[in-house]
Amino acid sequence: MKQTSLVKEKLPLGSLLALSTISFSVLVTELLPAGVLPEMSADLGASEAQIGSLVSAYAIASAVAAIPGVSLTRGMGRKTLLLSLLVGFAVANGITAISSNYSLTIVARILAGIFASVLWPLVASYATRLVSPQNAGRAMATALTGSTIALSIGLPLASAIVGMVGWRATFGILTLLSLILFVWVSLKVPPFPGESAQDRVPLSQVFKIPGMPTILIVTFATLLAHYILYTYIAPFTKALHFEGGTSLALLLFGIGTLVGIALTGKLIDNHLRRTALGTVLLTAISMLVIGTVGNLAIIAHLSVFLWGVSFGGAPTLFQTAANKVADKAIDVATSIIVTVYNLGIFGGSLAGGFIISASNAYALPWTVFVLILVSLIFVWNGYRHAFPRTKS
Incomplete structure (x- = not known):
């Protein structure tokens, strides 16, 4: 009977594709500076090594902030938290797009990494809540497909866009994508409550x-x-x-x-x-x-x-x-x-x-x-x- 339910359950593709696009956006945002080192270096008056550190700063911020970030937001409604993080992500990418100062840019990258540190686990746990336990893995695979597409297609595509419109406009597109996702999530993704205090595992x-x-x-x-x-x-x-x-x-x-x-x-x-x-x-x-x-x-x-x-x-x-x-x-x-x-x-x-x-x-x-x-x-x-x- 379990096998039958697994086959018959229809995945909520509208919600899962929104989550997948979020994972796509998060990974492209993380790795994009590595593909535009000369352009960002010239515009910001920084060495290519300093521009390369924009990727490291994002990754380190994500690693350091993930556990405390999730712990502090466990009680928030899941949809409210997701929408708030998308706004924060849009702001961080928007600052990166218009900044002419390296110090301000690296602060924006650290902020983006902090927002991403909570977005990743939220996307994964959200996907499992959208379906029955028997289909949780399939739902999560769909939600995380965006990160795989980002590695295989997204980064080369982003580099091509940079060649046509420049790196600032490309970060502007990522900003716009976060705002589109805000609307998408608002319309298609159902709300779930946060964890109550008595249910939280230390x-x-x-x-x-x-x-x-x-x-x-x-x-x-x-x-x-x-x-x-x-x-x-x-x-x-x-x-x-x-x-x-x-x-x-x-x-x-x-x-x-x-x-x-x-x-x-x-x-x-x-x-x-x-x-x-x-x-x-x-x-x-x-x-x-x-x-x-x-x-x-x-x-x-x-x-x-x-x-x-x-x-x-x-x-x-x-x-x-x-x-x-x-x-x-x-x-x-x-x-x-x-x-x-x-x-x-x-x-x-x-x-x-x-x-x-x-x-x-x-x-x-x-x-x-x-x-x-x-x-x-x-x-x-x-x-x-x-x-x-x-x-x-």
């Missing part, structure tokens, strides 16, 4: 929930592994003499992520454990192949595509696993996942740079392989709570 207790430590370790190790290579994919493809260069590698990876999140959405509600094991195992296989015979064009292309497939569904998998064990503490658990996620991205960029400096780009896939084996071991051993075996 933050310290969330870390003690059976299965949660395992999920956090797997999340960190997996994101750390992926971003060690993804951050430095340009020097890696150059060292590998990858046919088609970095552009083709990113395209194949992006297409793979879209396939991965689509597959995850179909499998996650009924086969969480198997999907998690398959995801990390596919990453390990693709890294093993890239590291050994990555100089063979067709094999290299297929391996990068499969790497993208394995990456696409990973955030949804770990978020869904955390939601299942967290029960009433979903919002706080999600904020912790967001913090760990950002720490993994930040750590991956640092570790990848260190590896290239100390060794060479060929060491990157092997480092990813070792870290993914750690994730595989923890997923395999998490059969009691974190990634439980399916009851037949």
Whole structure:
């Protein structure tokens, strides 16, 4: 009967697509300065390294503010909070668009990161509330698709728009998008109450929930592994003499992520454990192949595509696993996942740079392989709570 209800339930696409567009906007806003370093550097009178720090400032603010931000807003009505954050996001991007001062710009970026730190967990928890528990994973996969599209299509599209209208107008478009989303959410997304004081699980207790430590370790190790290579994919493809260069590698990876999140959405509600094991195992296989015979064009292309497939569904998998064990503490658990996620991205960029400096780009896939084996071991051993075996 559960399987039948899963098939028949119609997802509230109007609401989920609004949430997906929010996740798209948040990620494009985070990474856009990295693609327009020369233009922003010239306009703001800052070095390219300083402009690059606009991405780091956003990410660090998101990581630091996620847990306290969610904890402070747990009692607010969910729709009121979502609309307030969209206004804040619009203001932060609007300031970035018109600012002619680097200090003001970095303050705006920090504010955007703080708003994003609460938006991410809110989007994830909102998606699960819109449907029955049996379809929570599928709903979350739909809501988080926007972040995957942002990586595969959004950033190249934003860079193209920058080439036509400039970086300021592009941030202006992101501002307008937040205002459009404000109207969209107002009309299509239903309200939900915040947590009552008696229902709130203390933050310290969330870390003690059976299965949660395992999920956090797997999340960190997996994101750390992926971003060690993804951050430095340009020097890696150059060292590998990858046919088609970095552009083709990113395209194949992006297409793979879209396939991965689509597959995850179909499998996650009924086969969480198997999907998690398959995801990390596919990453390990693709890294093993890239590291050994990555100089063979067709094999290299297929391996990068499969790497993208394995990456696409990973955030949804770990978020869904955390939601299942967290029960009433979903919002706080999600904020912790967001913090760990950002720490993994930040750590991956640092570790990848260190590896290239100390060794060479060929060491990157092997480092990813070792870290993914750690994730595989923890997923395999998490059969009691974190990634439980399916009851037949």
